[in-house]
Amino acid sequence: MARVELESIGKSFGDTAVLSGINLDVEDGEFLTLVGPSGCGKSTLIRIIAGLEPQTSGRIRIDGAPVDDLRPHERRVAMVFQSYALYPHLSVFANMALPLTMQRLSLWERLPLLRLLSARRRRVMPGIAQEVRSVAAQLQIEPLLLRRPAQLSGGQRQRVALGRAMVRHPGVFLMDEPLSNLDAKLRVHMRSELTELHQRLKSTFVYVTHDQVEAMTMSDRVAMMDAGRILQLGTPAELYARPANVTVAQFIGSPAINLLPARIEDGGIAVLADGSPILRTLLPPGSTATIGLRPETLRLLPPGDPTRPAPFQARLRRVENLGAECMLHVDLPTLPGQGLVIRAASAGDLTPGTMVGVAYDPAAAHVFDASGNRVAAVATAAPAARLAQAEGRVS
Amino acid sequence: MRALRHAGSLILVHGVLLAGAAFMLLPFVWMIATSLKPPEEVFSATLQLLPNRFHGAENYGFALTQAPLVRFALNGAIVCLGILAVQLLVAIPCAYALAKLRFPGRDALFLLVLLSLAIPVQVPALPLYIALADLSLLNTYLAMMVPFLFSAFAVFLLRQFFKSYPDDILQAARLDGMRELEIVWRIVVPSAWPAIAAFSVFSVVAHWNDLYWPLIVITDSALATPPLGMMLFADAETGSNYGALMAAAAMLTAPLVVVFLFARRWFIAGVTMTGVK
Structure with missing residues (x-):
């Protein structure tokens, strides 16, 4: 020893x-x-x-x-x-x-x-x-x-x-x-x-x-x-x-964490390239950030209910069935080139090409600043209506 | 159609190889044939492989009784094995160091090894002869061996082979407590037999057949190696008895052929593995 x-x-x-x-x-x-x-x-x-x-x-x-x-x-x-x-x-x-x-x-x-x-x-x-x-x-x-x-x-x-x-x-x-x-x-x-x-x-x-x-x-x-x-x-x-x-974050975990580039606007709100706010951070406005969402913190929403739009509208690309669980690979049409992987118990009867709603848990999100280092995310007071909806979906 | 073309190219390739083999074998065949002929048939104007009158027993008997063939062969064996032993003893650690150890000047040393491959033995013959004469070493076995004891070719060939030996095994041996010399002899050499066998065949053939250097340093026929012995035999005993001469040559070539046949597999493996062709 x-x-x-x-x-x-x-x-x-x-x-x-x-x-x-x-x-x-x-x-x-x-x-x-x-x-x-x-x-x-x-x-x-x-x-x-x-x-x-x-x-x-x-x-x-x-x-x-x-x-x-x-x-x-x-x-x-x-x-x-x-x-x-x-x-x-x-x-x-x-x-x-x-x-x-x-x-x-x-x-x-x-x-x-x-x-x-x-x-x-x-x-x-x-x-x-x-x-x-x-x-x-x-x-x-x-x-x-x-x-x-x-x-x-x-x-x-x-x-x-x-x-x-x-x-x-x-x-x-x-x-x-x-x-x-x-x-x-x-x-x-x-x-x-x-x-x-x-x-x-x-x-x-x-x-x-x-x-x-x-x-x-x-x-x-x-x-x-x-x-x-x-x-x-x-x-x-x-x-x-x-x-x-x-x-x-990228190396540890399989499938790998979903990374979304974002810019910081007033109030520390992180906003994706398509303009949708995603969560609140302590970063100064004008800087950039990367938001990390683990596949298991993402959730498919039941279809329908147009009054409460899902945080992400996504198109299902591929289902990887692992038996006990499955990995859903989806594309985000509003963010070209950006995909997400969702870990779910089952894919139900979804077929590739279907539009699905995806919700995330802001409390489980990781925020990294422009140089890639971890910073605290603030998952409290919802600053924007859409952000409030997103959080409401999950809780 | 394709199969036919394939067969055609096979026939062509084998034809070329067979022609080459026949060309190389012809002197040997002629040696054996001549050794079986009576003197009057050796110079007959017609080209004939088999003798009309079988004279083999007389030729071989004459060579065996009139020439000290066993003595020549023994001298050849002493010189060849002596040279080979020292060559391996020196070249194996050198090749290992050049292949696997990192030290300043290594590449320069290897370049020197490569350059010395380009120096023919005739170049340093005179200084070597004078040195041996001054040391009163002429007419000794040592005189025949000295110029060949340190073989750049052996260093080069073995280095290429050792280069491909896995580093992890050497590092495992270092962790187990082995010193470099012990690693060389106990770990690397047992895996290097193909290369060592290949080099041994090169070395033994070259020095068994060497006439040039023994001719310079040996005058005593009791020390003569096979080619020199053959020459002395041809001059002194046989005159123009070429049948007996060829019988002696056949008997002195035989050991080499036997050695090669035994080491053939290793020889080919060693040569192909080191990328030396």
Whole structure:
């Protein structure tokens, strides 16, 4: 078990800055996920923690002790790679035993032929074999111990890679997209298995992924990264409910949040391009904003009732039926090019092309200012008649 | 119609390949044929593959008894394996460093390797000869090996192969506590057998067949490698007994052919994988 502290880590390749000013404390026993689009620097960061890449600036401490000058294996970290990185010419057993033989045997006790002369090796090896078997039993890969990696399926290789990390009893597990090469079904299964493993081992996990579902389902905390910086650090629920900026809001959540560009008019009212007011903000008049509406906060209105027009008049484009729920993709005719996704229990008997009314919940809306940062929305006193109607529909 | 055209192009391609193969095989066939002929038929004016009078037993017997063929072959083996062992020992770590490690001046060093590929052995022959003479090393096995111990071609070929080795595995090995040299020999080399086999065939064939350098540094026939031995044999023992000479040549070529047949699969895999053709 170990704490990992990163202090203003920076990394550049030549003139290109890949990481800048990364401060991050990973608590002892925590499952922390680094999530972000490809090229955001998350893999570089985890390799810096492992000691495989030197940082350009900043310091790393593991359990309070600086590790900047330590070589990778001296840092008490283990890593699981996306490609699994198993030694192709060694059996599963030898793959898993290798970290232990490296730790416990001297160089000449590892040399071919010469090692046969070592009495100490003969004493140490049974212990190593026993530990490998016990880890293999935990991962249910005992029957595979004599096979080569090429003879294993992706899921089995994944387990062997995990086993090779586990035999060392590292303080920190570093995982670089370990599930990306698995098929969808196995990925879901391994997700829960990794979570259980974390609970059982009580070790610190630093997990890198570009898949926000993995980040949301497995982590204690998530650090969302983009362009070499941490945009937001918090629990999955915090990132979803209170995204710090547009990029986080867009990345976290599936289907993605609906984003509507708006301009701010008198009284802080956000107005869409077609002139319809949508909600009240604390932004100064004349500025621009982006309004974020999660698909589940949108609601289809029953047709008819021309006296109470719906906030959005939309044309149904496509229905994605997921069984338990469905995603309705609609276009807004008054806002060309702008679509919305609505999460609903069912689409009823609606067919594409039908006009539908859509209501939203202003209290659940996210408001981002011109530079993309989150600002408070004010969902109180309705300033305009149409806005009042919109809110009235939902409450 | 299309199938016919396809068949036509297949016949054409195979025809060209067969013609090329026949052209390359002809000297060997002629060597075997001559080794079976009596002296009077060797220079007969008519072109004839098979002998009228089978003289093979006499030719091979003469070559085996009159020339120290085993000695020549043993010398060839010592020189070839000695060269190959040192070449691999030096070239594998060099190639790994040039392929996978980042250090200042790496690209310049690799450029030097490429440039040295362009220098024929004849260029440094004189200084090498003088140095060996000054060190009293002429007429030794070492003298035959020295110019070839450090092979730029091996560095180049293996570097191309190592370049494609997955970095993740090297990083996993570093995390497991391996030093670079241990990574090279225990992790990378076991996966590099095709490339090593390919280079070994190149190296052994080249030095088994080399006449130029042994001719310069060796005068003692007890140290002669096969081609030099053949030359001494031709001068001293046989005169113009070409049948016996060809019998000796056939026997000295045979080991190479056997080695190649065994290593053929690796050889082809190694050459195609490194992109060297």
